[in-house]
Amino acid sequence: MTHEVQGVVARHRGRPVSVETILVPDPGPGEALVKVLACGVCHTDLHYREGAINDEFPFLLGHEAAGVVESVGPDVEDVEPGDFVILNWRAVCGRCRACRRGQPWYCFDTHNATQKMRLADGTPLSPALGIGAFAEKALVAAGQCTKVPKVRPEAAGLLGCGLMAGLGAALNTAPVSRGQSVAVIGCGGVGNAAIAGARLAGAGRIIAVDIDDRKLELATSFGATHTLNSRTGDPVAGIRALTDGFGADVVIDAVGRPETYRQAFDARDLAGVVVLVGVPEPGVTIELPLLDVFGRGGALKSSWYGDCLPSRDFPMLIDLYQQGRLDLDAFVSETIALNEVEEAFARMQSGDVLRSVVVF
Known part of the structure; x- marks a missing residue:
């Protein structure tokens, strides 16, 4: 048929x-x-x-x-x-x-x-x-x-891609640990999901970075403790100022442009983690000083679909939604x-x- x-x-x-x-x-x-x-x-x-x-x-x-x-x-x-x-x-x-x-x-x-x-x-x-x-x-x-348990389909369906990408970037790829400082560059759906994921993981300081004050205001509702408008100030200097001059333990690039990735790279602490979850345009390249790649240690990671396993992660996140925690x-x-x-x-x-x- x-x-x-x-x-x-x-x-x-x-x-x-x-x-x-x-x-x-x-x-x-x-x-x-x-x-x-x-x-x-x-x-x-x-x-x-x-x-x-x-x-x-x-x-x-x-x-x-x-x-x-x-x-x-x-x-x-x-x-x-x-x-x-x-x-x-x-x-x-x-x-x-x-x-x-x-x-x-x-x-x-x-x-x-x-x-x-x-x-x-x-x-x-x-x-x-x-x-x-x-x-x-x-x-x-x-x-x-x-x-998964039957819930509001408009909300549940968003876990199928963008929200899972952001949540998973924080919970699975980084993964964020309790008390760590986290910066998220780009506060659309994926970036705000990463902020929500960092909060679920117990991050201490969560810094939202965007060029749109409307998105930054939303970011605070998802768990950001601080916001930075990168149109009006240097986000790297701002992130460092909010982390005692060291840089964030985890920086998540939810934009995927060379300039935002370089900001993420420069804004992380020694042995910190950069997570790229924003999808770059085809053909885009970036240059990084190899000595800094070596000297800073830590990890540069890409997050595919939030490194999720749907059978594991979707029911868990729906459970958090039903509890009122997500x-x-x-x-x-x-x-x-x-x-x-x-x-x-x-x-x-x-x-x-x-x-x-x-x-x-």
Whole structure:
């Protein structure tokens, strides 16, 4: 059986998206059909629209989603119809060299659904991050479905990408220890999630850095103890002044530009940690003095999806949300309809929202 639904498609590089009829097949072996309840508008979707990830147009956008499993294919054991799930783009294989050495969060052979969702004329679609959830139903690999307790889907779905990236950068990649000083450069959705993660980890001083005072004000609500506007002052000097002249124990770059990475590198203490979680544009390079790389010690780390293991991290974070210790609702700036995604991209670029969320 083929399901006919509406979905958001990017047909051409840099052109506005459109809502079109999507044909979604029933799940085959190892696959699941999910009724999407909510899906966040992420910068990664915009990167797809702009052709900054690859040129495999047309794309079915959307990936920060939560929904209910409608049906599963053969050989699926971990989820069943009726399960409330968060979709993830890291369905671990269990067989690659990372999985075999007990580090499945680095899985090098993550997989997606085998069958294709298509346009009405039969054109195969490339689903964003292997998900494609700006649609009423999505076909995914069953391993991309993480069962969690039923909560507000608008909030839960955001763990599927941006929030998990920021939370995981602090909790998993760094990882932040109790009492440490932490600076976060860039206070959008990912950066504020890193701030929330640092607070959960018990950080002592949490310094938020951005060029927008509106974002800095939000950062304090997520746990920042100090804020710095890098448009009006030197963030490196500011971070050092707030850490007794030493620099922060952990600096998280949630922007991913050469200038912000250099700020993170220069603002860390001896033996400190730099975590890059902001996604750089293709072709961007950076130069660092090798003697300082050596002499400062510590670590320069990149955070892939917050180094998360969805089956471990999503239920734990939803539990914290239910306890009132992690305010996922605060990241939902607005809820929108499916035909408002293009306008949501504009609000995201202007910094007016942390997350717009499509609600079905």
